[in-house]
Amino acid sequence: MDEKMFCFQCEQTAKCTACTGRAGVCGKPFDVALAQDELTGALVGLACTCKQAGTRSELADKLIVSGLFTCITNVNFSKDTVDAITADVRAEKERIAAAAGIEAAQDLLLGHVWSDNEDVRSLKSLILFGLRGAAAYAYHARMLGSVSDEAQQAFVDCLATLATESDLNKLLAVSMQVGKLSHDVMGLLDAANTGAYGMPEPTEVSLKIEKGPFIVMSGHDLHDLKLLLEQTEGTGVNVYTHGEMLPANAYPELKRYPQLKGNFGTAWQNQQKEFANVPAAFVFTTNCLMPPRPSYADRVFTTEVVSYPELVHIPAAADGSKDFTPVIEKAKELGGYDEDVQLTGINGGTKVVTGFARAAVLSVADKVVDAVKAGKIKHFFLVGGCDGAKPGRNYYTELVKQAPNDTVILTLACGKYRFNDLDLGDIDGIPRLLDIGQCNDAYSAVEIALALADAFDCGVNDLPLSIVLSWYEQKAVADLLALLYLGIKDIKLGPTLPAFVSPNVLDILVREFGISPISTPEEDLTALLA
Incomplete structure (x- = not known):
């Protein structure tokens, strides 16, 4: 077995290129990285076998979701645990094949993906990492008894393309299917969480x-x-x-x-x-x-x-x-x-406020609309995503601090810790800083944006709304693909662009969706408020 890993799935990856030594920047040893590649290849083999057999099993569904989740950054550092899941995946693949009277599909050798044409590799990575992120949401929903047959079939279909497809246009289309899947499982989890624990309250x-x-x-x-x-x-x-x-x-x-x-x-x-x-x-x-x-x-x-x-x-x-x-x-x-x-937050605050999910915000939607029409709210910023240790993330703190007093900041995920203890005041009783929730609550953010667009009789892209995201791991990839699937454009992304996105694929994302990297808070605020 090669004693060097290859991993570029998170934002902190070495030299913004890839972790290729005996341990990742996250602390994951090379043997665990290789074991996770082997598990991923086995999951693709299971998906291909399910497609050939024309059937899935309850165990296969569970293994695909938990196996993908296991490979997300900062989840699992145990080779023994990963190997045990891989053995279960292969056993279920063989069982499904035997029951259908077919030969089980071969496991995908992920090394072949990493060494493929850079544009094919880029899109397959986008698909795989998005699937890993979506699997985390599906996993949490499953824990509450909420499962979607359509979503589980989508996991199988999209995973199988990693072994069967190399056409760039078709792979790009599959990445949008992953975006739909991500949006769907976020909605599934939202319903499961609110059904079990009630609607979040400020x-x-x-x-x-x-x-x-x-x-x-x-x-x-x-x-x-x-x-x-x-x-x-x-x-x-x-x-x-x-x-x-x-x-x-x-x-x-x-x-x-x-x-x-x-x-x-x-x-x-x-x-x-x-x-x-x-x-x-x-x-x-x-x-x-x-x-x-x-x-x-x-x-x-x-x-x-x-x-x-x-x-x-x-x-x-x-x-x-x-x-x-x-x-x-x-x-x-x-x-x-x-x-x-x-204890205090990063900026010295002794308390934070959360719970501004869609129900809380939409309950005062009329006040928000009136404030916009009266010119008291000029712009909305959705500033959120994953936090991380790499220098450059203070950008998000400064962006929020420098945002004019007639703007409202929506935030979600752990990126909010850069500024969630700041007191930004309010506009006619509407807090200027609204913490929507976890990364999966991007679903709530979308629902809020859609409701505002409906109130103003326009499209989401026509709202005075700018989305500025920080990314770190694969759930952020899933969230981004969900936003792109919904047609939301002109997203700013940082602190660096993903290492797995090739120049040609980046050109497509810029051309089709208007994605651009962050620059400085001052320059970006000037451009976004123009």
């Missing part, structure tokens, strides 16, 4: 950590948080969100638990500094895990598809239940702080 979230034992839960999976809240009732252990779990504080069925106290820390990439020597237990549910440092590694737990060697994993039983007792006992053992500790 909620002020404290950044103070109260004295006593506590648990910090990071990631995106609200189902895991609900299970933890149920099991910490009456234990004297408080619970805090971290990173993308912050919007959970706005859901009525979650915020009713008194031990859900607020949010710990800032964006995910600061965890190695912020978690050091903290007397609490940490649980990672999705793609927010960085290799834990010795100062806190003994108190980190994983669950779902997240895995890291030597960390305690909280598995799900056959009925989906979980036992968080080891986490709760660790929190009690550590004891928490002796006195309350006031």
Whole structure:
């Protein structure tokens, strides 16, 4: 086996080209990267076999979604775990083939994709990484019992093209199919989350950590948080969100638990500094895990598809239940702080506000429309996406700070941590900073934009709305493809353009969709407000 990896799926990839050594910038060892390539190839083989057989299975559907999710950046660092999933994928492929009386399709050798014509490689990468991002949303929806047969078939169809298609026009069309899939599964997850936990409500979230034992839960999976809240009732252990779990504080069925106290820390990439020597237990549910440092590694737990060697994993039983007792006992053992500790956001704020999902914003849509017609709101900016450690991301802080007082900032995903503790004031009672939620809540943002376009009897691209995105990993790719599928144009993207996008493919994206890189806050504000 080649002892060098090839990975360029995230924004931080080495030299903006690719991680090709014995470890990725994210900390993923080369053998795990190769194992994930092997798993991906097996998933493509399974998809091709399902298409040849003319059927899918419930297990195949689950494996495709969980297998793709496992390969997202900062999810899984365990070769043993990845290899086990690959074995399950191959076994199910053979079972489906045998039942259909056909020969199973060969696994795709992903190395052949990485070494292909750069434009073919670029579009296949766009498809694959978008599928990985969409799979994360489908996975969370599945945890709440929400599954779409159409979406599952789309995963199979799009995966199979990685082995069967090389025509650039057809691959571009498939990337738009991935965009539709991403939009659909975000809608599926939105319905599942709001159906289970209620519509998010504007909620002020404290950044103070109260004295006593506590648990910090990071990631995106609200189902895991609900299970933890149920099991910490009456234990004297408080619970805090971290990173993308912050919007959970706005859901009525979650915020009713008194031990859900607020949010710990800032964006995910600061965890190695912020978690050091903290007397609490940490649980990672999705793609927010960085290799834990010795100062806190003994108190980190994983669950779902997240895995890291030597960390305690909280598995799900056959009925989906979980036992968080080891986490709760660790929190009690550590004891928490002796006195309350006031943490702050990146800009020094002591609280943040979240919960401005579509229901909250559309409930005051008439006030928003009136403010626009009266000239009190001149422009909307959607500034959001993934955060990361690479220099250049202060651009988003400065853009928001410099945005005129007659503009409104919509934000979502962990990119908001760059500025979500700023007090930007309001316009006739409408907050100038509206946190819509997690990355998957791009669905809510689209619904808000569509409603405003309807109110003004125009298209979304005709609204006084500019979209400025930060990207880091594959869910951001899925979100971008969803926006392009919906016909939304002139998106600004940064802090750097994806390494996997070739010059020719970039030309297509610029020509067809008006995508452009960010420059400076001053230059971009001048251009966007012109």
